[in-house]
Amino acid sequence: MSADRIIFWAFAIIFVLGGSLFTITRRNAVSAVMSLVATFFALAVVYVCLSAHFLAALQVLVYAGAIMTLFVFVVMVLNRDEMDPWARRGLLSRVLGIGLSSGGLVGLSFYLLDWKPEVTLGDLPGEWGGVASVGEVLFSDYLFPFEAISLLLLIAVIAAVVVARTPRQMQQLGLEESPPTAAEPSDAGSHP
Amino acid sequence: MIPVQDFLVLGALLFALGVAGFIYRRNALIVLMSVELMLNAANLTLLAFARARQDVRFHVFAFMVIAIAAAEAAVGLAIVVGIFRNRHSVNLDELTLMKH
Numbered sequence: 001m002s003a004d005r006i007i008f009w010a011f012a013i014i015f016v017l018g019g020s021l022f023t024i025t026r027r028n029a030v031s032a033v034m035s036l037v038a039t040f041f042a043l044a045v046v047y048v049c050l051s052a053h054f055l056a057a058l059q060v061l062v063y064a065g066a067i068m069t070l071f072v073f074v075v076m077v078l079n080r081d082e083m084d085p086w087a088r089r090g091l092l093s094r095v096l097g098i099g100l101s102s103g104g105l106v107g108l109s110f111y112l113l114d115w116k117p118e119v120t121l122g123d124l125p126g127e128w129g130g131v132a133s134v135g136e137v138l139f140s141d142y143l144f145p146f147e148a149i150s151l152l153l154l155i156a157v158i159a160a161v162v163v164a165r166t167p168r169q170m171q172q173l174g175l176e177e178s179p180p181t182a183a184e185p186s187d188a189g190s191h192p
Numbered sequence: 193m194i195p196v197q198d199f200l201v202l203g204a205l206l207f208a209l210g211v212a213g214f215i216y217r218r219n220a221l222i223v224l225m226s227v228e229l230m231l232n233a234a235n236l237t238l239l240a241f242a243r244a245r246q247d248v249r250f251h252v253f254a255f256m257v258i259a260i261a262a263a264e265a266a267v268g269l270a271i272v273v274g275i276f277r278n279r280h281s282v283n284l285d286e287l288t289l290m291k292h
Binding site: 033 | 193194195197198199200201202204205206208209210211212213215216217219221222224225226228229232235236239240242243246248249251252254255256258259260261262263264265266267269270271272273274276277282
């Protein structure tokens, strides 16, 4: 095993896999979000190893910037620690789930490590994966999907506003006719 | 040189961690974060194949995946906020309104 592979795996295990393991095991949601940010930064480094410079920049900007800010705000709104964070499930399904998923994962990993691809990682031109090369394809062959995805994002933003509103806010916007007394949730005290 | 299989194995491990978090956690926020982890694993696999095949079109597809993930996070977090406002809990085991 060459030196750069050792460095890559040390980085990947500590930051990518360690960060994601922290994300799914922390009881405090703020710790989970922060380790998810660390995971996304480490993944940006891995993307640079794959000479995907444009996608690495997008990873930092969109994931570690925008999406994580959204998560942090939602955690700020509804932050409360859980007493029992793990889902209730029987012993049989738990053993079966862990056994099947980890068994499939180990089998897939052994298959992949033995796999000899026909393609070779030859030398690439220096600008491959940069903004110019990706943008050239994006704005010529994939112009319609690009515009469609911008429309999808607009619809998603409007849907998020509509779903997360309170009736009082909607009434202020003139979008709903119901009186403000309907803002109180009717089943507030009835949850288990 | 790092072979492309290492990136694929890393993507598979990351996806498995995302699945584990999705199944075994009860907090809706952590479940959404696990979905983000799985989407990132898919992106990593796409970029590994882009490097192997030296094809920049995979990068365009990964770009679309990032945009879809942003839309999914916005709508999903809005739904979580709406559920919390109505029921004062984001525990997925307690959301049994549609179970009967």
